Amino acid sequence: xxxxxxxxxxLSLSPGERATLSCRASQSIRSGFLAWYQQKPGxxxxxxxxxxxxxxxxxxxRFSGSGSGTDFILTISRLETEDFAFYYCQQYNSSPLTFGxxxxxxxx
Amino acid sequence: QVQLQESGPGLVKxxxxxxxxxxxxxxxxxxxxxxxxxxxxxxxxxxxIGEIYYSGSTGYNPSLKSxxxxxxxxxxxxxxxxxxxxxxxxxxxxxxTRRRDGIPYIxxxxxxxxxxxxx
Numbered sequence: 001x002x003x004x005x006x007x008x009x010x011l012s013l014s015p016g017e018r019a020t021l022s023c024r025a026s027q028s029i030r031s032g033f034l035a036w037y038q039q040k041p042g043x044x045x046x047x048x049x050x051x052x053x054x055x056x057x058x059x060x061x062r063f064s065g066s067g068s069g070t071d072f073i074l075t076i077s078r079l080e081t082e083d084f085a086f087y088y089c090q091q092y093n094s095s096p097l098t099f100g101x102x103x104x105x106x107x108x
Numbered sequence: 109q110v111q112l113q114e115s116g117p118g119l120v121k122x123x124x125x126x127x128x129x130x131x132x133x134x135x136x137x138x139x140x141x142x143x144x145x146x147x148x149x150x151x152x153x154x155x156x157i158g159e160i161y162y163s164g165s166t167g168y169n170p171s172l173k174s175x176x177x178x179x180x181x182x183x184x185x186x187x188x189x190x191x192x193x194x195x196x197x198x199x200x201x202x203x204x205t206r207r208r209d210g211i212p213y214i215x216x217x218x219x220x221x222x223x224x225x226x227x
Contacts, residue, residue: 090213
């Protein structure tokens with residue numbers, strides 16, 4: 001099973017600041033097989049990024065993904081109030097599909 | 109627009125069976141998709157439970173495989189989950205989801221349903 005480790009656990013930032021979230025895999029993942037989701041309290045997760053760097057439909061361009069192999073990054077260039085939420089990475093390079101433990105982005 | 113709606117008992121007794129159904133609208137259960145379940149324990153992260161294709165092919169999380177059964181009902185355009193021998197550790201919000209065949213991520217989620225395991 002591929003274990004995904006996200007860091008930091010919590011990121012406290014102010015609106016307008018840049019957020020950098022990390023996802024590290026226990027073994028190499030093909031870039032096409034890494035995705036990111038956003039989840040707000042009481043809601044289901046929403047697909048943000050697929051294929052490590054492609055934005056899903058309707059996702060603003062302040063969200064970007066990068067990385068390869070075992071290290072992947074989600075960047076939010078300028079935080080807006082609606083971006084304060086939990087973020088999860090996910091892989092399906094090999095079964096079982098696994099998620100990272102999540103990063104909470106909260107308001108400083 | 110594709111919508112998924114979970115339904116089932118919100119309370120299950122320990123050692124009992126957790127049964128959930130997901131109704132699919134806006135898409136055919138027989139299309140090229142994998143229909144899956146993801147759960148989230150209180151205050152915790154996301155855990156993939158498993159998935160099923162309309163043909164009956166399945167993929168399960170090894171940690172749950174021995175207790176898990178999934179099925180598809182083409183006549184009702186829905187799919188189902190049964191998890192037996194439940195304990196308090198199975199208390200969670202359960203989401204039904206869609207993953208397109210050949211695509212390694214989930215693109216549609218249901219709103220989720222809370223299941224509590226308690227006597």
